[in-house]
Amino acid sequence: MTGKKGRKKWPRVLALVFILMIVSACAYAFYVYNSLTSAVDTMQEPIQREKSEKREETITLKEREPFSVLMLGVDERQGDKGRSDTMIVLTVNPDLKSVKMLSIPRDTRTDIIGHGTEDKINHAYAFGDVEMAIDTVEDFLDIPIDYYIKMNMAGFKDIVDAVNGIDVTNETDFNMGKFHFNEGSIHLNGSEALSYVRMRKNDPNGDFGRQQRQRQVIQGVINKGASFSSLTRFDDIFAALGKNVKTDITFNEMMDIQKNYKDTRNNIQQLTIEGDGQYFGDIWYLIVPDEERQRVQGELKDHLGLPQ
Template sequence: MKADNKKKEKRSWPRIVGAIALVLIIGTGAYAYSVYQSVSNAVDTMHQPIEREKSEKREKEVTLTKKEPFSVLMLGVDEREGDSGRSDTMIVLTVNPNNNSVKMLSIPRDTRTEIVGKGIEDKINHAYAFGGVEMSLNTVENFLDIPIDYYMQINMEGFKDIVDAVGGVTVNNDLDFTYEGVHFTKGDVTLNGEKALKYSRMRYDDPRGDFGRQLRQRQIIQAVIKEGASLSSLTNYNEIFGALSKNIKTNLTFNQMVDIQKNYKTVGDHIKQLTVKGSGTKINSIYYLIVTTEERGRLQSELKTQLEI
């Protein structure tokens, strides 16, 4: 049982990476603009366009210069030699500059839904294995009935690199615990990438359960943003974007990232996490999370309001 629990804990952390990646792009964009050429080269490495030009659920493409709300699908991917990889984490971020907020929805990997383009019902994270980013986008769009404008695919090891790139982080820990051989004392603790990853994973020894883990995740996010925003050295700045370029693929261009920085710069301070509610069941001996039509409708309504559609 404990081994299974640890596996579940490890799957949760890419939501942190997703938030860090987007907020770093938003929050450090002003500095990026001042060193346009060197940073744009790093972003060119990250840029991986997809075949479709825009979502079928939009009449026209989002115009970031007009401060229109937009959405991003974060895929935390574990790619192994010999297979196409799995998106063990799927997070949808809906960004609205008019209400100055980001709503973050983490979709459980076992959620049973139609895999668009495959013609079957299966676990939602299997969409990536069947058809990569594009099938994942189409499947999530169908599940939530909203347009997905952009994507970010995140390498599972990227979290450690990004924390190390900002020189580590300091957080105030309110729970004395040991996880995977590392002891975390109460009070201020300074963490490198490896320790930050472990600090954010622990769940089952926390009396607050997932709430406690989410608290630690937010601490890491805020600490990385603080460190990244305080950088005054080009060397450190290049290390951050080097870590991002090695571990992230996205269809966002550098110019779009600059537009996000200019027009959406404060939204990263207001992130609200949403939860998918469902019931677990087995079908043909395979575990699935079943989400009711009513629950999907609730989520769809909240996200559509956020996107003003």
């Protein structure tokens, strides 16, 4: 009789364990959700800016429309908001399942919209914050900038460390600060990644080599952050993002991007824009020829589904 009673109890015990597993999973998911929403709230920094003249209608992410993002890497200093040391434009097309990533050389000479001067494009942020940077990039590339993401470069190492480091393929053997970077496949922690993207004086390709390394690191963070192994480190990742990143992309828009555009991250195509160095007075600028600018404009417009 005892054996029969014991056998009858087993289904109840298994059912109880199953229920407890479900409850635990739900509690964990709720904890992750709360941590994410808290980080996004900290990251939120809407900007005061009129609707872009480069786009006739506001895009709707729920309808899987192509969109663009301006990424600003800013070296912030105490008492000084700094300059946008890095300017990268991303265009995202879910139908083509691709992202195009363009690094704009920081020394590029162009009109600074709203300031009435010609200057290095990275000065736009120093003159008029995110709004002036967006207006200037829109004018330079002749495309709408739908969103922005601003990253504190000094804190960028926290984000790399939060995903437990990244792997990149280094094309140039070099030293930067206290670090030595071998040619070939290398693993970078946060401090190493920051030095890796900052080096340019000893690069035979100058600022273009530096842009290539920036794109490598960004893509490495995206790939590592989206991997299953990073789920166990979500708390560190959210904390690093909340502390070092500002954006006008809302939580709901982030959820729409995750749902409707997730296939695009596996096909990131890197674009370059080239020019010639020239001195104005004693200041060196990169001068981009009109035909080169129009070539890049056309490629980005095509990817966004905009008329040429």
